[in-house]
Amino acid sequence: MSVKIFFGKQTAEGVVTYSTPEGISTQLEKSVLSYANNMLDLGATDFSGGETYNSTKSETFNSLQAEGDQFLIGIETKFDTPIEWNSKTLEAILPSLGYAKVGADTFYKMTSDEPAWYTVVVSDTLNNKTTVYKDCKVNSLSINAAKGALVNGSLSWIGKTAEFEAGIVTESASTNRGDSLVAIDSVIKIGGSPVTTDVESVAIEINNNLEAKGSIDSLYTKKIRRSAPQATSVKLEFNSYDQARFEATKAKAIANTNENLELTLKDGAKTIVIAIPKLFIATSDRGDYKGAGTHSLSMTASVNNADNTPAKFTF
Numbered sequence: 545m546s547v548k549i550f551f552g553k554q555t556a557e558g559v560v561t562y563s564t565p566e567g568i569s570t571q572l573e574k575s576v577l578s579y580a581n582n583m584l585d586l587g588a589t590d591f592s593g594g595e596t597y598n599s600t601k602s603e604t605f606n607s608l609q610a611e612g613d614q615f616l617i618g619i620e621t622k623f624d625t626p627i628e629w630n631s632k633t634l635e636a637i638l639p640s641l642g643y644a645k646v647g648a649d650t651f652y653k654m655t656s657d658e659p660a661w662y663t664v665v666v667s668d669t670l671n672n673k674t675t676v677y678k679d680c681k682v683n684s685l686s687i688n689a690a691k692g693a694l695v696n697g698s699l700s701w702i703g704k705t706a707e708f709e710a711g712i713v714t715e716s717a718s719t720n721r722g723d724s725l726v727a728i729d730s731v732i733k734i735g736g737s738p739v740t741t742d743v744e745s746v747a748i749e750i751n752n753n754l755e756a757k758g759s760i761d762s763l764y765t766k767k768i769r770r771s772a773p774q775a776t777s778v779k780l781e782f783n784s785y786d787q788a789r790f791e792a793t794k795a796k797a798i799a800n801t802n803e804n805l806e807l808t809l810k811d812g813a814k815t816i817v818i819a820i821p822k823l824f825i826a827t828s829d830r831g832d833y834k835g836a837g838t839h840s841l842s843m844t845a846s847v848n849n850a851d852n853t854p855a856k857f858t859f
């Protein structure tokens with residue numbers, strides 16, 4: 545099966561326009577093929593989920609000891625898209641986290657804006673069909689950089705509706721995302737000091753903590769709301785165990801001392817810097833006691849810092 549996935553940021557909930565990665569507004573018409581122009585290739589490596597049909601079962605007695613009628617009461621639209629990141633995709637998806645440039649800032653930071661709405665299009669060449677997911681929000685995002693690998697991750701989505709349309713999105717009708725990021729050029733700093741040679745992998749996860757809300761008169765999701773504050777976390781896997789580092793980590797945790805992390809990624813001539821200014825230690829685990837030892841470190845971010853944001857993204 546030949547499938548590609550595209551996305552575009554809507555200007556508002558329920559509004560049939562979206563802004564392209566270049567900021568141009570395009571009017572959506574009835575056919576998906578007419579608004580595929582300038583939608584961005586997500587760089588997805590898989591797709592799972594879609595629609596879940598929720599039913600309730602009648603509990604009235606019947607002549608047999610068997611379940612009776614069931615009735616469809618709701619349709620949930622949820623799906624996951626594992627992806628390979630690049631700079632264009634990452635920058636286009638940041639509004640889904642409520643991130644934007646503010647005033648004279650040269651970087652993206654979290655604002656009071658609600659997570660943006662997106663249209664996600666799954667183009668299926670084999671069946672000559674397109675599935676259009678409208679009014680979608682990103683529930684969680686992950687960025688993983690590991691030794692010898694492409695910088696990958698995943699997006700978990702919540703949407704309102706899914707519609708099927710004939711035809712596919714052609715390559716010429718969409719915006720090329722460019723090459724995937726490769727972790728080999730990554731630079732990692734903790735507390736301002738380079739630790740790249742000590743780290744085997746780093747994972748950043750941002751959870752919007754969204755949930756779908758329905759209404760008594762509809763099968764479909766009517767509202768998408770936060771159930772808890774947005775949470776940002778970092779996990780580091782060190783390539784060796786260091787007793788001094790392990791003890792220092794414990795001392796920082798006990799003293800409630802915060803840490804900061806900076807991850808630099810290369811996209812050709814472009815540089816992407818992800819800075820997380822204020823992190824608190826959540827777990828510090830030692831493993832492989834039969835061997836030389838391993839060390840994994842998990843931290844959670846706070847918004848209480850000079851930039852007033854859990855993370856900063858500079859392109």
